[in-house]
Amino acid sequence: MLAHNTNAGAIAGKPIGLAIANAATVAGLHACPIRVEVSCTRGPAFFQMVGLADAAVREARVRVASALSKLGVLLDEFALTVNLAPAGVRKQGAGLDLAIACGVLGAIGRIPQAALANVLLLGELSLDGAVRPVAGVLPRVQGNRLERAIVPAGNAAEAGLIRGTDIRSAHYLEDVVADLSAERSLPHVPTTEFKPGVNVGGDLADVRGQAVARRALEVVAAGGHNLLMIGPPGSGKTMLARLLPSILPPLTYEEGLEATAVHSVAGLVRRPSGIVDVRPFRAPHHSVSEPALIGGGDVPRPGEVSLAHNGVLFLDELAEFKRSAIEALRQPLEDGVVCIARARARAEFPARALIVAAVNPCPCGYWGHSTRPCRCSPRRRHQYLARLSGPLIDRLDVHVAVPPVGVEALTSRKAAESSASVRARVVGARERQLDRTASGVVSASTNATLSRREMDSVCAFTGSATRLLNRGVQQLGLSARAYLRVGRVARTIADLENEARVREPHIAEALQGRLFDRQPIV
Numbered sequence: 001m002l003a004h005n006t007n008a009g010a011i012a013g014k015p016i017g018l019a020i021a022n023a024a025t026v027a028g029l030h031a032c033p034i035r036v037e038v039s040c041t042r043g044p045a046f047f048q049m050v051g052l053a054d055a056a057v058r059e060a061r062v063r064v065a066s067a068l069s070k071l072g073v074l075l076d077e078f079a080l081t082v083n084l085a086p087a088g089v090r091k092q093g094a095g096l097d098l099a100i101a102c103g104v105l106g107a108i109g110r111i112p113q114a115a116l117a118n119v120l121l122l123g124e125l126s127l128d129g130a131v132r133p134v135a136g137v138l139p140r141v142q143g144n145r146l147e148r149a150i151v152p153a154g155n156a157a158e159a160g161l162i163r164g165t166d167i168r169s170a171h172y173l174e175d176v177v178a179d180l181s182a183e184r185s186l187p188h189v190p191t192t193e194f195k196p197g198v199n200v201g202g203d204l205a206d207v208r209g210q211a212v213a214r215r216a217l218e219v220v221a222a223g224g225h226n227l228l229m230i231g232p233p234g235s236g237k238t239m240l241a242r243l244l245p246s247i248l249p250p251l252t253y254e255e256g257l258e259a260t261a262v263h264s265v266a267g268l269v270r271r272p273s274g275i276v277d278v279r280p281f282r283a284p285h286h287s288v289s290e291p292a293l294i295g296g297g298d299v300p301r302p303g304e305v306s307l308a309h310n311g312v313l314f315l316d317e318l319a320e321f322k323r324s325a326i327e328a329l330r331q332p333l334e335d336g337v338v339c340i341a342r343a344r345a346r347a348e349f350p351a352r353a354l355i356v357a358a359v360n361p362c363p364c365g366y367w368g369h370s371t372r373p374c375r376c377s378p379r380r381r382h383q384y385l386a387r388l389s390g391p392l393i394d395r396l397d398v399h400v401a402v403p404p405v406g407v408e409a410l411t412s413r414k415a416a417e418s419s420a421s422v423r424a425r426v427v428g429a430r431e432r433q434l435d436r437t438a439s440g441v442v443s444a445s446t447n448a449t450l451s452r453r454e455m456d457s458v459c460a461f462t463g464s465a466t467r468l469l470n471r472g473v474q475q476l477g478l479s480a481r482a483y484l485r486v487g488r489v490a491r492t493i494a495d496l497e498n499e500a501r502v503r504e505p506h507i508a509e510a511l512q513g514r515l516f517d518r519q520p521i522v
Contacts, residue, residue: 022121070129157275232366248312294328455488486507
C-alpha cells in the first residue's frame with residue numbers, strides 16, 4: 001500500500017514540470033494514439049484541459065482529483081494544464097482517465113517520467129481510484145505500437161485475444177502507480193483461449209414442411225448469400241430465420257476477433273467472457289432509424305448491420321421499415337463495409353453480415369393464400385411491395401416463397417433433418433471455398449463475395465449450364481448484378497454437392513431463387 005503522504009511531503013525536493021503519458025481513442029475500428037501532455041507549475045490552483053475533448057473527457061479532472069486524493073496526493077497547490085494531442089482529433093469517453101492521472105503523477109514527480117514512455121494506459125477511474133472497464137479496448141491495444149499496455153481488469157479477457165504484446169491488468173490506480181514506480185508488478189493478462197460455439201436457438205428438426213425454404217437456408221448458409229422470404233403470416237418465416245445460425249459454421253479466430261472489435265467499440269462485449277465466440281444474430285424492429293441500422297451519430301458508432309458482422313441480420317416485415325433505412329443497406333450489401341462521414345469525424349465499420357429479410361405479399365398478408373381471401377386491392381398490393389426498390393431486391397441473392405404449412409405436415413410425426421446434419425454439409429461447402437482462397441485462386445472467403453473475374457475462374461460451367469443461364473437471363477431480363485449473383489449461388493449449390501463444375505441443375509435451382517424476377521407479386 002502506498003503511503004498516504006500530504007502533497008508537500010510527497011514532492012519535496014522533486015522536480016515539477018512536464019510529463020507525457022500514452023493513451024488511445026478509436027475512429028471506427030482504427031486506433032488513434034493520444035499523447036497526454038501534463039504541465040505542472042506552482043501557483044494558484046487550477047486544472048485545465050485542452051485538445052478537443054468532449055464532456056466525458058473534460059469531467060476527468062473531477063474523477064482524477066478524487067482518485068489521486070485516495071493516494072494522499074492533493075492538487076490544490078498546483079496549476080495543471082493537460083493537452084491531449086493531436087489537438088485536431090476529437091476525444092470522447094472516459095478511457096483517458098488513467099493516462100491523465102498517471103501524467104499528473106509524473107508531472108509532480110510522484111512516479112518516474114521515464115516509466116510512462118513506452119506504456120499504453122487505458123481505463124476509467126472511479127472516485128475511489130478503481131480502474132473501470134472501457135469500450136474499445138481491443139482495437140485500441142491492437143493499434144498500439146508501444147512495448148506495454150495496462151488495461152482495466154474488467155477488460156482482461158478481451159485484451160487477452162491479442163497476441164505478441166505485453167499486457168497487464170489493474171484493479172486500482174495505486175496498483176498502476178506501484179508498477180510504474182517499480183515497487184511491484186501488475187499481473188500479466190492471460191491469453192484468452194478462443195473456443196467458438198454454435199449459436200443454437202433451436203433445431204431445424206422442429207420445422208414441419210417448408211422443404212423449399214429449408215433448402216434455401218442451406219444454400220445461403222453455405223455461400224454467405226442474402227435471402228428474401230415472401231409468405232403469409234404464420235408460415236414460419238421468423239422461425240426459419242432464427243434457426244439459420246444453427247446451421248452456420250463456427251467462427252474462425254479472425255472472424256471472432258473482428259466481431260469482438262465491433263462489439264467492443266459499441267460497448268456490448270459480454271463480461272466476464274469479453275469475447276464474441278458465436279456468430280451474432282441481430283433482429284432490429286422495423287421502426288429502427290437509419291443511424292441505428294447503418295451506424296452514425298456525432299461520434300460514429302456501429303449500427304445493427306455492423307453488429308451482425310460475420311453473423312446474421314434479420315429484417316422482419318421488410319416493407320414496414322423506413323424507406324431511407326432499407327435503401328441505406330445498398331452499400332453494405334454490395335461492399336461489406338459502412339462508411340460514415342460527419343463534420344468532425346469519419347469512420348468505417350465492417351458489415352459483412354448475412355442478411356435475411358421477410359415480407360408479406362400484401363398489407364393483409366394473404367394474397368395468394370390457398371384458403372384465406374386477400375382483402376387488399378391491386379393498387380394497395382402494388383404500393384405495399386413498391387416500398388422494396390428494384391436495386392435493393394437485386395442485391396438479395398435468393399428469393400423464396402414460404403407458403404402456409406398444411407395440416408398434414410403439422411401433425412406428421414416424421415422427423416425432419418436436424419441442424420447438425422445440415423451444418424455438416426454447410427461446413428464441407430465452406431471448406432471447399434476456403435481451399436480455393438488458400439490456394440490463391442480467389443481472394444474471397446465465400447462465394448457470395450466472388451468478383452466477376454474470380455467467378456469466371458472458379459465457376460466452370462458445362463455447355464448446357466451456360467445455355468440455360470443465358471436463356472434465363474434473356475427471359476427474365478436479369479441485370480448484370482443479378483446475373484453475377486445467379487452464378488455465385490449456382491457455384492454454392494455445386495459446392496454442396498462436391499461438384500467441380502457447375503451443371504444445368506445447379507443453374508436451374510439458382511434461377512428458381514429469383515422469385516421477384518420470375519413472378520412479381522403485385
